[in-house]
Amino acid sequence: MRPQTSLSLLSTLLLLPIFSLADFTGTAEADGVKFDFKELKQRSAVVVVKEEPSETKKTYTINPNGEIEWEKDVDKANRCADGTQVCLVEWPWHDGKADPAPLHIIPIANAKSSKDSEPEYAILRDSDKKVLGLNVTLHGGEYAYGEEKFKQSAVVEFLCDEKEDGNGDDALKVVGYDRSTLRLEWKTKHACENALKDTPSGSKGSWGFFTWFIVIVFLAVAAYLIFGSWLNYNKYGARGWDLLPHSDTLRDLPYLIKDFLRRAVNTFQGSGGRGGYSAI
Numbered sequence: 563m564r565p566q567t568s569l570s571l572l573s574t575l576l577l578l579p580i581f582s583l584a585d586f587t588g589t590a591e592a593d594g595v596k597f598d599f600k601e602l603k604q605r606s607a608v609v610v611v612k613e614e615p616s617e618t619k620k621t622y623t624i625n626p627n628g629e630i631e632w633e634k635d636v637d638k639a640n641r642c643a644d645g646t647q648v649c650l651v652e653w654p655w656h657d658g659k660a661d662p663a664p665l666h667i668i669p670i671a672n673a674k675s676s677k678d679s680e681p682e683y684a685i686l687r688d689s690d691k692k693v694l695g696l697n698v699t700l701h702g703g704e705y706a707y708g709e710e711k712f713k714q715s716a717v718v719e720f721l722c723d724e725k726e727d728g729n730g731d732d733a734l735k736v737v738g739y740d741r742s743t744l745r746l747e748w749k750t751k752h753a754c755e756n757a758l759k760d761t762p763s764g765s766k767g768s769w770g771f772f773t774w775f776i777v778i779v780f781l782a783v784a785a786y787l788i789f790g791s792w793l794n795y796n797k798y799g800a801r802g803w804d805l806l807p808h809s810d811t812l813r814d815l816p817y818l819i820k821d822f823l824r825r826a827v828n829t830f831q832g833s834g835g836r837g838g839y840s841a842i
């Protein structure tokens with residue numbers, strides 16, 4: 563069907579730019595499967611490492627939609643710079659009280675990626691090719707432990723979990739950090755293959771094919787009636803009901819319907835009322 567083809571072509575063209583951006587802003591495509599994580603909110607996972615009498619609170623913060631939005635009351639000196647997408651702040655505590663300043667502030671990934679540090683996507687499938695999720699690797703950070711500089715990256719393993727919207731308390735987990743690669747695990751239904759198909763099209767601002775079809779038919783009928791009436795008015799000097807195109811047929815419509823119903827009832831009752839067929 564022609565209109566359907568051109569509509570899907572149009573929507574493909576509209577979707578393309580969203581999925582070909584270099585920065586990770588919540589959408590991704592891998593192996594022909596599209597993912598949309600835009601409903602996931604920025605979050606922090608805290609890992610506490612105890613070494614009596616002190617302890618260290620390691621706060622990993624990630625915003626899947628772009629750069630981290632810091633609370634107003636967080637001192638700029640105690641957090642990653644603006645433009646960071648994944649940040650680790652290691653803050654020592656002594657005797658139940660936070661030290662005056664963090665020990666390490668580590669930018670792990672930047673929201674704006676340079677050409678050589680674009681996000682990488684790897685789809686996760688089981689042996690039956692079923693989609694289990696998506697690995698997103700974000701780069702751009704660098705940090706010096708002592709003399710040695712370490713390039714930083716974060717591998718976020720988005721795992722399909724139909725029962726988890728992704729913003730629950732247990733959704734984000736820190737798997738590990740080895741001074742250069744942070745591994746996160748994020749359980750969410752948005753990592754399931756059918757996630758995009760399931761969202762109602764209305765909420766995306768695009769109309770379904772059927773809605774368009776109804777609108778087009780309505781406009782076509784309206785245009786036909788208006789143009790036909792105008793023609794009848796000007797050419798034949800018609801007035802009143804006669805203005806409508808095919809006004810004869812329209813006027814006969816109730817009788818035609820009645821006749822059709824009578825014939826249908828006759829056929830159904832099997833009375834074989836063939837005599838009735840001569841009506842038209």
Ligand SMILES: *[C@@H]1O[C@H](CO)[C@@H](O)[C@H](O)[C@H]1NC(C)=O
Nearest residue numbers: 684685686697717719745746
């Ligand atoms: C995805 O990330 C996890 C955790 O970092 C890793 O173990 C796994 O090998 C990665 N898989 C692929 C296909 O990249």
